[in-house]
Amino acid sequence: MLAYDADLELFRDNFKRFMSEHVAPFYEQWEKEVWSLLGENGYLCVDVPEVYGGYGVPTEYSLMLVEESARAGYGALSTAISCHSEIAAPYILHIANEEQKQYWLPKMVSGEVVGxxxxxxxxxxxxxxxxxxxxxxxxxxxxxxxxxxxxxxxxxxxxxxxxxxxxxxxxxxxxxxxxxxxxxxxxxxxxxxxxxxxxxxxxxxxxxxxxxxxxxxxxxxxGQGFAYLMQELPRERTAIAATALGAIRGAIDITTQYVQERQAFGQKIGSFQNTRFVLAQAKIDELATAAFYNQNLALYKQSKLDVETAAALKSFSTDMQMKIIDSLLQLFGGYGYMTEYPISRFFVDARIQRIYGGTNEIMKEIVARGIIGR
Ligand SMILES: Cc1cc2nc3c(=O)[nH]c(=O)nc-3n(C[C@H](O)[C@H](O)[C@H](O)COP(=O)(O)OP(=O)(O)OC[C@H]3O[C@@H](n4cnc5c(N)ncnc54)[C@H](O)[C@@H]3O)c2cc1C
CATH class of the missing domain: 2.40.110.10 (Butyryl-CoA Dehydrogenase, subunit A, domain 2)
Structure with missing residues (x-):
């Protein structure tokens, strides 16, 4: 394993601890203070260079925060961080002049400014x-x-x-x-x-x-607004896929636990073949989503990610997220429909992923243009 992978895992563990200490108790009353806390603890815009207050770490560190917050069941936190660190900040980092970068980026890293x-x-x-x-x-x-x-x-x-x-x-x-x-x-x-x-x-x-x-x-x-959108949307769509991947993994985690506890017909529901196949299919789909996501991320880091590939990933990963979470919620029976069971939150939070960042129909239109033109 490369050295930075160990560092990434350490950073991941720290962020998980931060979420259980500082996010879990207040999640339902999301307030501006959470932004300051995220900033104070160094979880905003982490790939922004040190000269503007960030850590200057590779992009996967920043995307990991989006993924892990979704995995913990905090879809709203994931989207909030994503809009700030993965969408707004990169526009400034990549397009702004020096004066604008110096003015805005340090404040976005600290959480003083929400983007x-x-x-x-x-x-x-x-x-x-x-x-x-x-x-x-x-x-x-x-x-x-x-x-x-x-x-x-x-x-x-x-x-x-x-x-x-x-x-x-x-x-x-x-x-x-x-x-x-x-x-x-x-x-x-x-x-x-x-x-x-x-x-x-x-x-x-x-x-x-x-x-x-x-x-x-x-x-x-x-007059260059559209050209800049085309340039930056692949990063936004990669971040949406990070949320999707995290949510898929989190839903599999909690469902695996539930089916080993809940009983029907004198046995754990996890022992029914249908349950095992649904979980197996979710795992297979997760592996496919992760492979596509990692390929996309590697292209982004080499500055080779094109609009079509990012659109394909956004469409695929969010369709997978919805499909998998729907199938897993079914394994909870009526409890899956109750808001006190976190799988229900995974379900409602998933639906928007197929709409924002460009609807999945528009993503398919972009992919089609790459195949047969307009
Ligand atoms: C919770 C939430 C958060 C959001 N966050 C942001 C944000 O931070 N910033 C921001 O700018 N926007 C944001 N959006 C807006 C989001 O990106 C748009 O809602 C989305 O792009 C779709 O636009 P629309 O709602 O006007 O739907 P419409 O464009 O009216 O689309 C309606 C339907 O028609 C389909 N359609 C439209 N054109 C075509 C076509 N050419 N071919 C086939 N089908 C087509 C669409 O796929 C959709 O199914 C957010 C939306 C929501 C709900």
Missing amino acids: AIGMTEPGAGSDLQGMRSSAILNGDHYVLNGSKTFISNGQHADLVVLAAKTDPQARAKGVSLLLVDTHLDGFKKGTNLDKIGLHSQDTSELFFDNVKVPANQLLGSA
């Missing part, structure tokens, strides 16, 4: 080119108007990596990315949206009414 990504609008989800939020340059600032919806971390966010049209007449070529401080005048957060799963994690509408965003908060070049 979010703002793309979706009420009238523009899959069809992002139809977005209507506009940011019009006026001297030394952009005037931002419009709204976003379904924004993860939206209530706690201090910074939103926001897509808006700097040229409203153009479609894709009019889109730019801005680093928007949520404390600016005219920036309003809507209510915390009520979801069927990911209960302790905040998802919000955001409203912009003549928000003056300093021009120096443009991320990269104007």
Whole structure:
């Protein structure tokens, strides 16, 4: 085993201990303080270079935190960390200028600033080119108007990596990315949206009414927003797969334990052939998901991960997550439908994975384009 693998396992153990001490007692009342705790304990943006406050460790360390929190049954924590460390921070790390990196990244590492990504609008989800939020340059600032919806971390966010049209007449070529401080005048957060799963994690509408965003908060070049999304979405989709893999493993863990305790017809339900085959199939599917995930991660680390492969992984891993967890919940009988049994939380938290980050239908469209073009 390579030296860093031992370090990764040590880091994994530390994070598991952190979750049982600091997350388990407060999980249902997710508060801003949890972000500070995560930051203080060194669990945010860990692959950000040391010069910006991070550890500068390989990407798998950062993804491991997403995977392990999902495995522990904290799907909401997994998504929250993912949006902050795997989605928002990499946009800054890879595209921002030096001044922007020095301003935002250390605060994201410490948890002082919570990050979010703002793309979706009420009238523009899959069809992002139809977005209507506009940011019009006026001297030394952009005037931002419009709204976003379904924004993860939206209530706690201090910074939103926001897509808006700097040229409203153009479609894709009019889109730019801005680093928007949520404390600016005219920036309003809507209510915390009520979801069927990911209960302790905040998802919000955001409203912009003549928000003056300093021009120096443009991320990269104007009009390049879509190109940057194409560049960064493979990392986001890899992180969604990390959540899927962790959840699959966690669901197998708790089901294995349950079927060895529960009895029917005078025997453990784990002794029925059906139970054994369902668990075996879950394991087989987990191994396939892990192999695809690891291949994808290796490509990412070599800067060779393409949009099609990441889309295929996102679709495959999240379909697997839903299918496996549904089959495992069945082994709990009626108890699986009760919220006090954690398998029910794995189930409701899994459903969104096939929708956000681009729906799995859009993922298949991307894969199809790679095969037969548009
Ligand atoms: C809990 C949650 C968290 C989220 N977090 C974020 C976030 O942090 N930031 C953010 O920007 N967004 C976020 N989203 C938004 C999410 O990415 C979108 O909901 C998703 O991309 C789908 O867009 P939509 O809801 O408008 O559905 P629509 O685009 O209206 O799609 C409806 C249906 O039509 C299908 N469809 C659409 N176009 C096609 C096509 N060309 N071919 C085949 N089928 C098609 C879709 O697959 C879907 O089944 C989040 C959503 C949720 C629910």
